[in-house]
Amino acid sequence: SGSSLWRLTDLAAQRVRIADKVAAAKYGTPSPIDDPAREQQIYDSVAARAPGLGLDPADAVRFFRAQIEANKLVQRGLYARWDAHPSSAPRTRPDLGEIRPVIDRLNTDLLTELAATRPARTARSCPAHELVAAGVADVVHHFDALHARALTGAARAACITR
Numbered sequence: 482s483g484s485s486l487w488r489l490t491d492l493a494a495q496r497v498r499i500a501d502k503v504a505a506a507k508y509g510t511p512s513p514i515d516d517p518a519r520e521q522q523i524y525d526s527v528a529a530r531a532p533g534l535g536l537d538p539a540d541a542v543r544f545f546r547a548q549i550e551a552n553k554l555v556q557r558g559l560y561a562r563w564d565a566h567p568s569s570a571p572r573t574r575p576d577l578g579e580i581r582p583v584i585d586r587l588n589t590d591l592l593t594e595l596a597a598t599r600p601a602r603t604a605r606s607c608p609a610h611e612l613v614a615a616g617v618a619d620v621v622h623h624f625d626a627l628h629a630r631a632l633t634g635a636a637r638a639a640c641i642t643r
């Protein structure tokens with residue numbers, strides 16, 4: 482992987498994609514899209530692990546805030562779609578308890594990759610990496626506009642602009 486942002490971007494894309502399963506798990510149930518307690522757990526875990534990886538905790542948390550916003554953007558977009566076209570709503574309901582461990586694993590891999598890509602993330606050229614994200618979204622993941630938009634926001638947060 483080196484310092485290239487491809488793997489980081491692909492992991493972010495996988496995290497955007499899994500929002501489909503999360504939305505399907507919650508749609509038509511009392512579980513809201515936003516779960517602040519779960520989000521706080523993630524931020525606390527990220528902040529605790531960051532220093533051991535040579536990462537600034539605030540920087541790592543900022544990145545994960547963007548990943549979570551991207552995930553919720555997709556969930557909201559899918560809800561709107563499913564409300565408008567009930568025939569497109571999922572017919573089976575996955576178990577959120579089985580999805581979250583996969584997200585935990587992606588979070589760990591993202592954190593590792595954040596540490597590995599520090600040079601690319603601090604480079605002045607980093608914002609151009611949005612193009613990489615667009616390519617990953619299109620060519621690798623065949624994302625629609627909703628998912629591509631979510632990934633663009635998530636990928637932009639990788640750059641350290643301070």
Ligand SMILES: C=C(O[C@@H]1C=C(C(=O)O)C=C[C@H]1O)C(=O)O
Nearest residue numbers: 503514515516517519520549552
């Ligand atoms: C993915 C979920 O939905 C939301 C998004 C989260 C995330 O991206 O990690 C965490 C909590 C929720 O606010 C979830 O509930 O697990």
